[in-house]
Amino acid sequence: MSSHPPLPPEFLASLTALLGDRLSTSAAVREHHGRDESIFQAMPPDAVAFVRNTAEVVATVKMCQQYRVPIVPYGAGSSLEGHTLAARGGLTLNLQQMDQVLTIHDQDQTATVQPGVTRKALNAALRDTGLFFPVDPGADASFGGMCATRASGTNAVRYGTMRENVLNLTVVTADGEVITTGRRAKKSAAGYDLTRLFVGSEGTLGVVVEATVRTYPLPESILAAVCAFPDINTAVQAVVQSIQLGVPLARCEFVDSVAIRAINAYSKTGLPEQPHLFFEFHGSASGVREQVELVQEICNEGGGAQFQWARTPEERTKLWEARHNTYFAALQLRPGCRSVVTDVCVPISQLAECVNDTARDLQQSGMLAPIVGHVGDGNFHVQMLVDAASHAEVEAAEQLNARLVARALAMDGTCTGEHGVGLHKQGFLIDELGSASVNVMRQIKHAMDPHNIMNPGKIFAF
Known part of the structure; x- marks a missing residue:
């Protein structure tokens, strides 16, 4: 990968003022976040931010936008295609401490979770309701990552993938705006399907900070x-x-x-x-x-x-x-x-x-x-x-x-x-869909992230 400039001192000072010791530039922490389960060599970020709430995500993303710092969302780190590697350096945004199950609506069979919640944690929270969440990739993945990669697993033949099981997302976009992509209703014909746009976008369009998902009776x-x-x-x-x-x-x-x-x-x-x-x-x-x-x-x-x-x-x-x-x-x-x-x-x-x-x-x-x-x-x-x-x-x-x-x-x-595509299957994506279709994806990316700060280098060359 090409070399990249160091993080501006002003950026680090502002982020330290926000997060304190939850901003790390230590070699060990950076190295840990620069590896996944793929065959790629380590690509560590220049710093790692451990955020605890949506307000901190918004402030961090706005700083990254101001200083044109690449930002890589990070959940369980179980990617197989290089999704969480810092291909252009920058900041890794660790979301593991945003790990709250926010609401369970058992009569509606939905649950709303933060991105650091894992599938096993949600099912533990659902245990007394007679419900369960069926999507089960092999790793105990986090919901932010599962949404980002459109994950599925052993139950998909009966219950579908994340595409079918996410009703609504709250996302922080590249300019620091907080948007919702839907409501808890089981269906909607209101405008573009933004939920499906973000499910599978691999962190290239925004940072998922909440997800409302379907649950099912045991x-x-x-x-x-x-x-x-x-x-x-x-x-x-x-x-x-x-x-x-x-x-x-x-x-x-x-x-x-x-x-x-x-x-x-x-x-x-x-x-x-x-x-x-x-x-x-x-x-x-x-x-x-x-x-x-x-x-x-x-x-x-x-x-x-x-x-x-x-x-x-x-x-x-x-x-x-x-x-x-x-x-x-x-x-x-x-x-x-x-x-x-x-x-x-x-x-x-x-x-x-x-x-x-x-x-x-x-x-x-x-x-x-x-x-x-x-x-x-x-x-x-x-x-x-x-x-x-x-x-x-x-x-x-x-x-x-x-x-x-x-x-x-x-x-x-x-x-x-x-x-998912990540770093590994970008050429195959063109083989599958054709250059014209991939160019439409690039246009969407450019419209939403013109400075290419959101997980750059993934899915396609910008």
Whole structure:
């Protein structure tokens, strides 16, 4: 990345007057905020501001605007595509201390949270209401980051992504104005859909300081299970048939044999080293029973082994924690490695072909790379384990990623189902949508942030 000028002393003095010791320029704090889970080298900011309320965000953004200082919003730091790296230096705005669940309207099934609230924290606050929030990216991500990246997760096949589950945002724009994008009503035809504009904008248009989200009643009956298959194709075909028959699966996760080996070692699960599907069924007792019978029949016809059930909350938690920990489990397959992680999403009719072709490509390359996926909605992930110091290995992983994205785009899919564009997939965004569409995004960015201070360098070149 290009070098950048140091922060003006007047800017630092003004920010110190506002935040005191919550403004840090220490090397350790800057270095921590200059890394994420991506393969990129560290890109530390020049300073880190720890804010506690909307007024402090407004004042900080106005100072950044005055002095033309880049500003990078930061939540849990779990990005996989370089979203929170300070590519142009400047100030990282740490929002973790804005961690209050502001309101829960249980009769309306909504909740309003600050950006530092995590999904687990909201669900803990909802525990006595009979409601839950379903969007669950693998990490315990914060709502600010989940809105910024349009996150989803294992429940998306039933409950949708952040796009469907955010009703309203309060955002501080690049000039320090506080705007709301909607109300708590479940639908609206009032003007441009500003909520959807900011959901997925990756911090390039403003800083989310509040989010109002949908919540859902806890199901009467929940059953989870795993089922082994002789090969990838039969597992994925079982998913495709279940979806096409209209089974309302709550979760349907594919885990290949390499990932199962990692899960067994990390989570002590003892599953056979074969491709698996992880299922969860929600509904009434009779509805869940019907779903289970139909899916079992489909899996048995495809060569699936007997279902292993997780009926109690404790058993389900253990099962899904094992699935969510796949990323960290895979890292232990090659100690000291780094991950080049990628994801694509394709129409469900193309899923089996895309996964099979990808598995074949990985096998021929010799790359150690588990495949997992939220295959109920056509989304899957590849985690390529590389020696970060080996240019040849990193380049081989990037070539595999490029072939995977090209494969998905040829099937009318997308270059990223949930990770986002960040620094990593900017060229693929043009391949997917075309230069004219990306130029419209640039025009929106220029209109809202003419000095390019909001997370510059992400999604596209300004």
